[in-house]
Amino acid sequence: MTDSFFTRAQKELQQAAVKSKVSPKLIEKLLTHDNDIQFDVEFTKDNGEKQIVKGFRLQHDNILGPYKGGLRFHQDVSQDEVKALSLLMTLKNAVIDVPFGGGKGGIKVDPKTLSEKELEAMTREFARKLSPYIGPEKDVPAPDVNTNGKIMAWIVDEHSKTVGKPTPAVVTGKPIEIGGSEGRTEATGFGGTYALLAILKHLGKKPQNFTVAVQGFGNVGQYAAKSLQDAGFKVVAISDSKGGVYIPSGLPNIDDIAKCKAEKGHVAGCYCVGSVCDISNREKVGGRDIPAEEILTLPVDIIVPAALENVLNEDNAPKVKAKIVLEMANGPTNQEGDEILNKKNVLVIPDILANSGGVATSYFEWYQNMHDEKWTKEEVLKKLKEKMEKATNEVYEISKQENVTLRQAALISALRRIETAWKQK
Numbered sequence: 001m002t003d004s005f006f007t008r009a010q011k012e013l014q015q016a017a018v019k020s021k022v023s024p025k026l027i028e029k030l031l032t033h034d035n036d037i038q039f040d041v042e043f044t045k046d047n048g049e050k051q052i053v054k055g056f057r058l059q060h061d062n063i064l065g066p067y068k069g070g071l072r073f074h075q076d077v078s079q080d081e082v083k084a085l086s087l088l089m090t091l092k093n094a095v096i097d098v099p100f101g102g103g104k105g106g107i108k109v110d111p112k113t114l115s116e117k118e119l120e121a122m123t124r125e126f127a128r129k130l131s132p133y134i135g136p137e138k139d140v141p142a143p144d145v146n147t148n149g150k151i152m153a154w155i156v157d158e159h160s161k162t163v164g165k166p167t168p169a170v171v172t173g174k175p176i177e178i179g180g181s182e183g184r185t186e187a188t189g190f191g192g193t194y195a196l197l198a199i200l201k202h203l204g205k206k207p208q209n210f211t212v213a214v215q216g217f218g219n220v221g222q223y224a225a226k227s228l229q230d231a232g233f234k235v236v237a238i239s240d241s242k243g244g245v246y247i248p249s250g251l252p253n254i255d256d257i258a259k260c261k262a263e264k265g266h267v268a269g270c271y272c273v274g275s276v277c278d279i280s281n282r283e284k285v286g287g288r289d290i291p292a293e294e295i296l297t298l299p300v301d302i303i304v305p306a307a308l309e310n311v312l313n314e315d316n317a318p319k320v321k322a323k324i325v326l327e328m329a330n331g332p333t334n335q336e337g338d339e340i341l342n343k344k345n346v347l348v349i350p351d352i353l354a355n356s357g358g359v360a361t362s363y364f365e366w367y368q369n370m371h372d373e374k375w376t377k378e379e380v381l382k383k384l385k386e387k388m389e390k391a392t393n394e395v396y397e398i399s400k401q402e403n404v405t406l407r408q409a410a411l412i413s414a415l416r417r418i419e420t421a422w423k424q425k
């Protein structure tokens, strides 16, 4: 039988525990959760009927600081999923060295079946029930799958009413007008590029020598593609759920493709010459259309899965031609896929390091709220770059010292940091 997501996460932790030499008592603690909060969320539909959905908040561990992690609204949300994701948040927050523990939560619901009014009513009731468990120094949620700044703003509003004072720092990922941070939108994608550049520096390689294919053109994929191109990598392919474009000589400006996607709703057919992006330019630019699943097996140097989990697996990992995988999505490589890539000597920059720029900037947002500060986008991105480089260098050094993969090194780095804080408590 295939392991559940949580069992897989526990196994990864146990494997890293052996190499990290941290106390078995700490590992025992990290294999369980501090608090498993579940409740019914009842709201009224537009037709007057009642709907009841299941709400979750899993608080995994708070040795490093308040629990921190996103809230997702999805029909597949389950206790197992949020348990696994909250454990991974504890580790991710430790790798990037922010003073947060790990949490995750959400509602088991398909938000696409709800009107705006229903979504708001559901979110506000969820926030009221969640209120006793969260707070700037207790647990700080954020957006995740199908949640966004608007939903965070409703949660701030409900929580502030409950505690009787404005409390913007109770969540991150807020709109800028109510205390969100400059640079948060770009942070995850840009952070991945900073991590990749730091690794290439160790290897003595220059970005100009690498071709890249990016899967996913949402928040993460778009800004990863843009920052990779700006850093000198030759981005040759991008895709979203409807397919993609491949131009072996290099894509034009990613900003033009982003505008094209905003107009057409997909990147397929976005062959841009100047500001004119159209399928009729395909031959002129020497491009070809690619089905969504082909992007990860193209003849490129680096692939960047930035969409979904488990997309690199036993079926396609043997066909991967790239030498580097920059994991921008959460959990894009399953265990079998990971073993195959390792045997092929593919360098995998793991998700808990590569996409941690998002939570690093969430920490910057929380910090600005707590200290009543407002940083410019330049300040935020400078601090982000420093944080990503420091964490990446630490992980790289551990991988060399212990002769382990970057994934194991990232886990070891996280466990050692948590142990240091645990011993001081």
Ligand code: NAD
Pocket: 188, 215, 216, 217, 218, 219, 220, 221, 239, 240, 241, 242, 292, 293, 306, 307, 308, 309, 328, 329, 330, 355, 356, 358, 359
């Ligand atoms: P998003 O919803 O903005 O974008 C997802 C993109 O994936 C869309 O372009 C969609 O079309 C594309 N996609 C869906 N199915 C696809 C397929 N079969 N092939 C190719 N593309 C496909 O989401 P996002 O915020 O960009 O998140 C992407 C991943 O990064 C998720 O795994 C998320 O958990 C992870 N992540 C996001 C952040 C963040 O700050 N947004 C932080 C850390 C990790």
